[in-house]
Amino acid sequence: xxxxxxxxxxxxxxxxxxxxxxxxxxxxxxxxxxxxxxxxxxxxxxxxxxxxxxxxxxxxxxxxxxxxxxxxxxxxxxxxxxxxxxxxxxxxxxxxxxxxxxxxxxxxxxxxxxxxxxxxxxxxxxxxxxxxxxxxxxxxxxxxxxxxxxxxxxxxxxxxxxx
Ligand code: HEC
Numbered sequence: 001x002x003x004x005x006x007x008x009x010x011x012x013x014x015x016x017x018x019x020x021x022x023x024x025x026x027x028x029x030x031x032x033x034x035x036x037x038x039x040x041x042x043x044x045x046x047x048x049x050x051x052x053x054x055x056x057x058x059x060x061x062x063x064x065x066x067x068x069x070x071x072x073x074x075x076x077x078x079x080x081x082x083x084x085x086x087x088x089x090x091x092x093x094x095x096x097x098x099x100x101x102x103x104x105x106x107x108x109x110x111x112x113x114x115x116x117x118x119x120x121x122x123x124x125x126x127x128x129x130x131x132x133x134x135x136x137x138x139x140x141x142x143x144x145x146x147x148x149x150x151x152x153x154x155x156x157x158x159x160x161x162x163x
Pocket of ligand 1: 047050051052053054055076077078080081082084085101104105106108109115116119128
């Protein structure tokens with residue numbers, strides 16, 4: 001009997017805690033884009049689908065993003081994701097910064113570094129297919145060539161959408 005009572009107390013405490021934590025304020029802000037990445041539409045579509053929730057100012061704050069404590073984890077991911085790489089501020093920073101960014105992007109897409117498995121487990125739609133991965137890697141190769149040679153063919157310059 002005592003045990004049952006205890007479980008009840010725990011359960012109601014949990015309910016109360018869950019209720020109270022919903023009121024912890026969180027910033028779910030999408031600030032304006034200062035220098036958004038420009039790339040061919042096909043590339044943009046994949047990045048938007050798979051990466052923009054955490055790496056841009058175009059985050060789609062979906063249902064779980066509003067329920068604590070999951071919302072705290074989501075907010076933190078977006079905060080640190082944007083800090084590590086932000087497609088909405090793509091041109092910010094030095095040329096060397098750009099190179100490092102492209103290299104990190106390359107490694108992430110190649111799968112050298114395991115990335116955000118929980119997110120992709122929960123958002124199956126955001127997963128990249130092998131085809132989409134290849135598309136991004138091709139584009140990255142173009143950007144790298146462009147950085148080395150100054151020859152513009154990555155599609156970052158608007159009229160050229162050859163990819
Ligand atoms: C659920 C959120 C989330 C998603 C989705 C996500 N990332 Fe990240 N990403 C992060 C966080 C958080 C960090 C910073 C911490 C870390 O390095 O893991 C990060 C870091 C990075 C970095 C920087 C690594 C470095 O070495 O500086 C790159 C590059 C990156 N992500 C690429 C991508 C790409 C490409 C996609 C889409 C295919 C993507 N991310 C999707 C959250 C995310």
